[in-house]
Amino acid sequence: MSPWLRLLIFLVASPIVGGLLAGLDRKISARLQSRLGPPLLQPFYDVIKLWRKETIVVRRSQNLFIGMFLLLVVFTGALFFAGSDLLLVIFALTLAAIFFVLGAYKASSPYSFLGAERELIQMMAYEPMVLLTAIGMYMVTKSFYVHEIARHPQLLVLALPGVFLGFLYTLEIKFRKSPFDLSSSHHAHQELVRGITTEFSGRALAMIEVAHWYENVLLLGWIYLFFASLPWLGISVSLAAFLFVILVDNVFARLKWQAALKSAWIVAIVLGFGNILVLSLLR
Amino acid sequence: MLGFRQSPWLIHYDASSCNGCDIETLACLTPLYDVERLGVVNTGNPKHADIFLVTGAVNQQSREVIRNIYHQLPEPKVVVAVGICAATGGIFRDCYNVSGGVDTVIPVDVYVPGCAARPEAIIDGVVKAIGVLEEKQRDMAAMAHSIDRTLFLRAEKEDVPEILALQKVAYQSEAEIYGDESLPALQQTLPELQTDFDRMVFLKAVVNGKIIGSVRGYQEDASAHISRMIVHPYFRGRGLSRHLVTGMEQAFPGVRRFEAFTGHKSKRNIAAFSRLGYQIYKTEPFTPLVTWVYLQKDLHTTPPSAPESKPRSLCHPENGRALAAAAKDSARIHLSNPTP
Numbered sequence: 001m002s003p004w005l006r007l008l009i010f011l012v013a014s015p016i017v018g019g020l021l022a023g024l025d026r027k028i029s030a031r032l033q034s035r036l037g038p039p040l041l042q043p044f045y046d047v048i049k050l051w052r053k054e055t056i057v058v059r060r061s062q063n064l065f066i067g068m069f070l071l072l073v074v075f076t077g078a079l080f081f082a083g084s085d086l087l088l089v090i091f092a093l094t095l096a097a098i099f100f101v102l103g104a105y106k107a108s109s110p111y112s113f114l115g116a117e118r119e120l121i122q123m124m125a126y127e128p129m130v131l132l133t134a135i136g137m138y139m140v141t142k143s144f145y146v147h148e149i150a151r152h153p154q155l156l157v158l159a160l161p162g163v164f165l166g167f168l169y170t171l172e173i174k175f176r177k178s179p180f181d182l183s184s185s186h187h188a189h190q191e192l193v194r195g196i197t198t199e200f201s202g203r204a205l206a207m208i209e210v211a212h213w214y215e216n217v218l219l220l221g222w223i224y225l226f227f228a229s230l231p232w233l234g235i236s237v238s239l240a241a242f243l244f245v246i247l248v249d250n251v252f253a254r255l256k257w258q259a260a261l262k263s264a265w266i267v268a269i270v271l272g273f274g275n276i277l278v279l280s281l282l283r
Numbered sequence: 284m285l286g287f288r289q290s291p292w293l294i295h296y297d298a299s300s301c302n303g304c305d306i307e308t309l310a311c312l313t314p315l316y317d318v319e320r321l322g323v324v325n326t327g328n329p330k331h332a333d334i335f336l337v338t339g340a341v342n343q344q345s346r347e348v349i350r351n352i353y354h355q356l357p358e359p360k361v362v363v364a365v366g367i368c369a370a371t372g373g374i375f376r377d378c379y380n381v382s383g384g385v386d387t388v389i390p391v392d393v394y395v396p397g398c399a400a401r402p403e404a405i406i407d408g409v410v411k412a413i414g415v416l417e418e419k420q421r422d423m424a425a426m427a428h429s430i431d432r433t434l435f436l437r438a439e440k441e442d443v444p445e446i447l448a449l450q451k452v453a454y455q456s457e458a459e460i461y462g463d464e465s466l467p468a469l470q471q472t473l474p475e476l477q478t479d480f481d482r483m484v485f486l487k488a489v490v491n492g493k494i495i496g497s498v499r500g501y502q503e504d505a506s507a508h509i510s511r512m513i514v515h516p517y518f519r520g521r522g523l524s525r526h527l528v529t530g531m532e533q534a535f536p537g538v539r540r541f542e543a544f545t546g547h548k549s550k551r552n553i554a555a556f557s558r559l560g561y562q563i564y565k566t567e568p569f570t571p572l573v574t575w576v577y578l579q580k581d582l583h584t585t586p587p588s589a590p591e592s593k594p595r596s597l598c599h600p601e602n603g604r605a606l607a608a609a610a611k612d613s614a615r616i617h618l619s620n621p622t623p
Contacts, residue, residue: 037320039320198328
């Protein structure tokens with residue numbers, strides 16, 4: 001498949017897939033709490049409604065940053081699915097997250113400040129592991145290019161079991177799910193109101209939601225990369241990873257930021273770095 | 284309409300009383316009732332909410348909080364008063380610190396009876412609220428689409444109650460700025476406004492038969508006084524006030540000096556008048572919280588404003604009268620509740 005075609009499919013399909021996954025998340029969470037839960041299409045209804053609401057801002061520029069956030073997340077996903085450099089993907093994704101944080105800082109509210117600070121802490125927590133994932137994939141496939149990694153004949157996960165588990169841990173943080181829903185929780189009445197998204201309403205909030213859909217598809221695509229030589233296995237493991245994240249979300253309470261940071265770095269060092277160390281020693 | 288019907292997000296607030304209705308509101312989220320199956324999310328953040336559920340009677344401490352939350356909800360929004368205390372004050376009605384139901388502070392759209400209101404009744408209230416929400420959204424979309432066809436007309440005697448209702452809505456933002464609800468514009472009663480109508484010139488801005496802006500003025504000696512420039516919060520920043528003020532200036536053709544006043548913290552109003560050539564010439568303390576800022580435009584010293592700002596429809600009074608008549612026939616659009 002040509003990179004342009006993959007790019008087009010990503011741009012069109014990922015909001016649909018991401019939205020359906022978000023709906024599935026709410027449905028499964030509700031079932032785990034023995035509730036019926038909203039319909040599968042609920043996230044789409046929410047975004048349509050938010051798009052029609054009045055947009056209240058503290059400063060007009062805060063929504064510009066959210067626009068940049070959405071744009072960069074889409075750009076990052078496009079890079080990834082077009083088969084570009086994995087390092088570039090990581091840096092673009094970080095830049096996107098930084099724009100989100102800047103938007104929240106711009107809003108001058110104590111809740112969104114605290115949410116933004118916690119988002120930065122979360123970024124500090126997951127960045128090392130994400131970088132180690134890219135390095136681990138390079139060590140096995142001798143390339144940072146996604147299209148070459150995907151064409152590798154062996155299952156990457158066999159050489160990188162530690163990195164895979166570490167990336168799964170990162171996924172939990174990136175999805176902003178319990179026990180790492182520090183910066184913004186989907187559950188009501190947390191101590192931060194809604195943390196980083198507190199001051200966003202209407203279209204800006206809708207854009208944040210859509211950006212998360214794109215981001216989630218990108219991250220699940222990354223999980224797929226570990227199993228790329230067996231496509232069907234890859235797709236089922238991505239889906240299983242998503243269900244695992246939901247299960248963990250419903251089972252765990254929120255960690256304090258210190259514990260989140262410490263545990264994420266321990267995981268990165270032990271599983272990620274350890275795995276890479278073993279790889280380089282075995283060679 | 285897709286969206287609003289499936290996705291009502293709500294915020295609840297317990298104003299006072301026994302907390303029973305608030306507990307029943309939260310009971311709606313439990314597996315037994317599970318309102319999330321209707322798309323309801325209990326947000327805890329007014330900026331994300333569509334429906335404001337208030338339980339309990341209003342007391343001196345909670346009125347500010349209620350008003351504050353109400354203003355942080357983005358339009359369109361609906362208020363549901365849950366339980367008899369929120370509707371009328373209930374058994375706390377005669378307490379020295381209780382001012383009555385929620386509608387003594389903000390406009391209420393749906394009342395849910397009960398003491399405590401049962402979860403089934405609360406869910407029913409939310410479903411009713413969704414209907415109101417959709418209606419408001421439809422009206423606003425229709426009006427926003429035809430904002431460029433706004434008519435600027437002389438108000439008539441029958442318009443006075445609607446103008447008063449608009450005044451109360453428009454001045455909410457001023458009360459918010461000053462933290463003071465005793466502003467004269469918010470205290471004005473219908474008979475007072477009717478007396479004003481007899482001695483002043485009233486202009487109105489009309490869209491789809493609904494008054495969304497108004498201004499009044501009167502002549503005293505050689506000066507014309509322009510006051511109570513009101514525009515519905517949803518339609519601000521679209522140049523309505525400019526049309527209204529210039530229209531009012533033209534209503535006094537012989538007058539060379541115009542005067543207006545506003546509060547010292549109302550930066551938007553001062554900026555709007557400055558753009559029209561008004562200058563601050565004196566300030567005067569009114570209450571400890573509010574200082575009046577007086578602005579004037581003296582045509583003896585300043586050149587007259589450009590003719591392009593002339594309101595169009597004032598030139599077509601017959602056209603306007605027909606529309607006003609049509610408006611009276613059509614069902615009243617409730618952008619905001621009429622004042623009691």
